[in-house]
Amino acid sequence: MERGKLLRMREEILNGPIEKTLLKLAYPLIVNNLVQVLYNITDTFWLGKLGREALAAPGTSWPIIGTLMALGMGFATAGFALVGQYIGAGNYERANRSAGALYSLMLLFSTATAIISLAILPYALRFMKVTPNVYPYAKAYAQVVFAGVPLSFSFMAFSALMRASGDTKTPVKISMLTVGMNIVLDPIFIFVLGLGVEGAAIATVLSNGTGAIIGAKILTSGKAGLHLTRETMKPDFGFYRKIFHVGLPSAVGQSADSFGFVVLTRIIYGYGDVVYAAYTITTRLVNFITSIARGVSMAMGTMIAQNVGAENYGRAKKIAERAMVINFLIASFAIVVIGLFRVPVFRVFLDDPAVIAQSEYVLKYFLISVPFFNGIFVVVTRTFSSAGHTKKSMFLSMLRLWGLRIPLSYAFGYVGAITVLGLTIPLAKLFGFTSKGVFFGMGMSNFLAALVALAWFMRGTWMRRIIEDESKK
Template sequence: MSRIQEMRQEILEGSIEKTLLKLAYPLIISNLVQVLYNITDTFWLGKLGREALSAPGVSWPLIGTLMSLGMGFATAGFAFVGQYIGAGEYEKANKAAGALYSLMLFFSAAVGVIGYLLTPYALGFMKVTDNVYPYALAYLRIIFIGIPFSFTSFAFSFLMRAVGDTKTPVKINLFTVALNIVLDPLLIFGLFGFPELAVKGAALATIFSNSLGSLIGAYLLFTGRVGIHLTRETLRPDLSFYKKIFRVGLPSSIGQSANSFGFVILTRIIFGFGDVTYAAYTITTRLVNFLTSISRGISMAMGTMIAQNVGAEKYERAKKITERTMIVNFTIASIAIILIGVFRVQVFKVFLDDPAVIAESAVVMKYFLISVPFFNGIFMVVNNVFQSAGHTKKSMLLGILRLWGLRIPLSYLFGYYILMSSKGVFLGMGLSNFIAASVGILWFLKGSWMKRIIEH
């Protein structure tokens, strides 16, 4: 408890830059390692061909749609626990954490079953090509079996971030990602006596590693070694607190799942221009994720500081934290995009030496990637502020505006009617980032998020 109190004091009164860096660097490492795994996964699957490489990219919008329902409740739990810590209400923080964890256990089981059953229909709806379909189906169904472990794993990470402990989840993540990287080639290609499972091997490596990480996190929570201490008492279903989590978490769940489903629609739009266009999009976004992992880590660290400062009703400090985070993230994302533009061809050849895909990547760069600094540096930061403050309706509306109000209609309009090519799709995606970032910063400056959600 003393460690949590010391961190709280630093978050509420210490140097903004120093505290932000202290919280952010483990998250940055975690993000970089996670994206390194995604790139490794893409590298190995690329050896099997364009169709196998596209399977995870096709699958994650659908997985994300269902997982985002749970992510919304995890966001609510994060806001409650963070604000209780900021207010110095440590017992209430434990109670909120227990309610979140028990709710996630129930919810994840239902999501796993529903996802498994819906997979064939969802892939058909996305108009996944016949070449990619069997790979995506196999990958998805295995992933959905392990969904409960994924839910409890990110619940653990959210709870640790809420109390200001960003190092423990990273240590677990480093272990699980390293295990995943080792298992990938063994199960994909059947090396050293392992079965040759191709795309199924990549999925099995993922759920095995995630499950192990989830169990380690549960052990730490139940033994009380990480500040939060879960017990039978705190895990007991608490309908009154479930209502609070639903009240705050439901808008976030709706917003995040609607956005994830929007990427299902976007996948359908992109696939309308063929496997080459989608393969270029998949590789390019993986590269962006790698190069912008620093800004994502800083944004997540900012969320911890926002939650606790709002809980302590230090709103002007929270605003100052946000503004400084925007400047840092915009700069980092801009440098990342420049690097991608300079080394695009050489890097693409590492993953897939396909001239058609490499040529298409230039289109993605020109019409879409230049907008990424506005997404990472402004939109993502503002959205995180709204969620961390517990004002999830604002984050829901902002997210839905970007995807459903702008990205999908603009991509479809420019792609199929105005430019009638993949250039139009990526132009629409880029414009959605520019416009949504402008709306987001105006809404942030209005200051309506400066109100905590916990009781006085």
């Protein structure tokens, strides 16, 4: 996106019709999310042919992968907020400088992350109580993915910078190319070359590497609204400090969130491979149908960042409120569809009566809470992070997972009774020490976290930009 197009997009984001602009930014992201989830479902389909253990391997290892990659996502969030607000304020020189600082920082940071990831992998899998049948598959998958972390971080930075400038199409085109590569390479590496689960991971890394190289070429070519040069990418500890200041809370929050899923995986695995397989397939299906809601949230983030940068706080609030309504309705529709077609769809992936029976509990006790999570919680946390108030989004994320989901899931799944203010509550009588209790606790965490997020959003303390001092220099 050239500078002239960047200026036109900025004008539309700041002054154009909210719904029209939101849709214009969202539809490429929606398509991208659908394609990404289609790949995940395809990956699940092929691995399901190898058996329950192979199917569970990516889902088992991704909480570990996500814990460390979330650090990079946190800094990408900071770069997104800074670049978006500088563009909104009309300060393009500092937008380019922030973009270069983010990109160089991500390259350095990702190398260290890859090394740490490989070192802690065996200990993390044991902590999660991964069953002996799944352990070798999960370890093989994660080792390959960890080796490709620098490539993933590079493309992550590219996507964040393009979205901050209002260009949601370019990263989506590249992402669709890489997903297409992945879909083609998956069966080749898994079956033709006989590499199994490890082959699926190799296909992922090769595809991500292609996207990273193309993204780097675009940013350094001068053909995008943002232009990275040797000068802008030189280590600049002043900008690094700014990115760390804004990004560290988000990085910590997202890493804690991802590590929380490591703990949650341990809790779910307490009921065996069958329960975890049902959970894995169900969440993949939800992700597919709610991809529209996530695309809307990401597009909203671009509009929030630039409007906050231009100090259009009232408009930013309206944008977030309308995104909440849209996403709540979309997620509600998703749950209805899954409820109607749950059994035949599950049989496509894994025709296992035990897994299909467990999927009913996931739907009944957990998935009904997804509209509150996608419609309210996700929109509020993205609003906070896009405005640069990453401590708020960090607190909400940690509250949902560590303050609510993990304690409630464990309590309803494993604890016989608790005493509150002298009153004994017999939890075991509700679900009888079954997986129902775990999923009920997960659902309750979404309801309660959404209420807290909505109340905080309405206070309006997030309506303050983070570039105030620098924009006056």
